[in-house]
Amino acid sequence: MTRSRRLLVLAVAVLLLGGIGAALVLHAASRADRPPAGGRSATAGAVTLTAGRDTLTFLGSGQGPHRGALAAVPADAPEGTRTVSDLTCQRFHAAAGTGVCLRSSPGALAQDNKAIIVDAELRQVRSFPLAGTPSRARVSPSGRFAAWTVFVSGESYGAAFFSTRTAILDTRTWKLEPSLEEFAISMDGRDYRAQDVNFWGVTFAKDDDTFYATLSTAGETHLVRGSVSRRSVTTLVKNVECPSLSPDETRIAYKKRVRAGASLWREHVMDLGTLRDHPLAEKRSVDDQAAWLDDGTLAYGLPGDGAADRTDLWTVPADGSGSPRLLTSGASSPARLG
Numbered sequence: 440m441t442r443s444r445r446l447l448v449l450a451v452a453v454l455l456l457g458g459i460g461a462a463l464v465l466h467a468a469s470r471a472d473r474p475p476a477g478g479r480s481a482t483a484g485a486v487t488l489t490a491g492r493d494t495l496t497f498l499g500s501g502q503g504p505h506r507g508a509l510a511a512v513p514a515d516a517p518e519g520t521r522t523v524s525d526l527t528c529q530r531f532h533a534a535a536g537t538g539v540c541l542r543s544s545p546g547a548l549a550q551d552n553k554a555i556i557v558d559a560e561l562r563q564v565r566s567f568p569l570a571g572t573p574s575r576a577r578v579s580p581s582g583r584f585a586a587w588t589v590f591v592s593g594e595s596y597g598a599a600f601f602s603t604r605t606a607i608l609d610t611r612t613w614k615l616e617p618s619l620e621e622f623a624i625s626m627d628g629r630d631y632r633a634q635d636v637n638f639w640g641v642t643f644a645k646d647d648d649t650f651y652a653t654l655s656t657a658g659e660t661h662l663v664r665g666s667v668s669r670r671s672v673t674t675l676v677k678n679v680e681c682p683s684l685s686p687d688e689t690r691i692a693y694k695k696r697v698r699a700g701a702s703l704w705r706e707h708v709m710d711l712g713t714l715r716d717h718p719l720a721e722k723r724s725v726d727d728q729a730a731w732l733d734d735g736t737l738a739y740g741l742p743g744d745g746a747a748d749r750t751d752l753w754t755v756p757a758d759g760s761g762s763p764r765l766l767t768s769g770a771s772s773p774a775r776l777g
Contacts, residue, residue: 486511486524489536489559493777495732497770498531499523501749509540509561514732514775517752517767526561529573531772535582537610541573541589554587556610565613570604575681575728576772579643579650583611584667586641586650595702596639596680596726605638605652607667616670619652623671626661633657640681640728644688651682651691662691662709676714680704681728683737685757692729692737692757702726706739708757721755721763730773731757738766738773
C-alpha cells in the first residue's frame, strides 16, 4: 500500500471514529432529556408544600436527570407532567408546610447522611447529622414534629442482623429526641428493657403528642403507641411493621410478615378500637411505609418491572376490596398535600 493510500485510510478511520463519538454523545444527551425509565414528562419549576390545590409530592426514582428530586403533580392527575424541584433526597415527607428530607451523599471517608428540615418554599431551616443510612421519614399532621429512621448496620429489614435508630424532632423548639430506645417501654403491663430493642416507622396523631411505631425485640415486632411528652411507649399487638395512621385516626395500615424468617410482607389494615385486621388486595411483598392518600386509599412503592433501581407507586383500597392500581411510575416517598 502506497503512502498516500495509507494516509487516506487513516483519514477515513479518524472521520468514522469521530462520527461514532459524536453519535454517542448526542444519544447520551437525548437520553438525559428523556423522562426516567417508566416515568412521565417533567419540567423544572417551583414546588411548594402549601399548594393552593390538592397536590401529590414524591421523589423521582430510576435513571435520569431527576433521580431523587422532589416532584409534584395535581393529586387528580398523578400521571401528568411533573414539576421538579432542586431538592434531592433518599426519603421525604411533608405536612402543613414542613418537610423532612433524608439525604445521603459520598464523603471523604464515609457517607455523609443528613436530615434536612425545609419550609414551605423548600428552603433549608435546620440540618441534623444521621447515624446511618436513611430508611423512613414522617412529619406530623400539624408540621410540628418530624421523625426519621436510619439503618445503623445492615441495609434491609429482611437482613439477619440489622440495627436502626429512630429520632423525633420538635420543629418549634428544636428539641431532638435522638433515639426512641431511651423511651420507657411498657410490655404486657410491665416495664421492659433489653439490649436488642429497635424502633422504626413512626406515624403521628393530630394531637401533637401521640405516635405509633414498630418496636423489635427478642425476634418479634410489636405495634407501640407512644407519647412524646411522657417519653414512653406501650405495646399493643405483635407482627406489625411500618405503621401508618389513617386520616380519621381509627386505623393503622402496616406490613405484616407472612413467612417466618423471610423478607415477605403483606399489607394489612388494623382497626385500633378492636385490634382486628384484614389483608389488602395487594398480594405482592411490600417493603415500604404506606401513605394514606385519603380515608379509603393507600399508596406504596414497589420495584419497577425489569428495573432494579426504579420504584413505582401503587394504590389499593383500604377496606380490602378492589385490586392494586399503578399510581405513577418512577416515584417513591409519596405525600398528599391538601
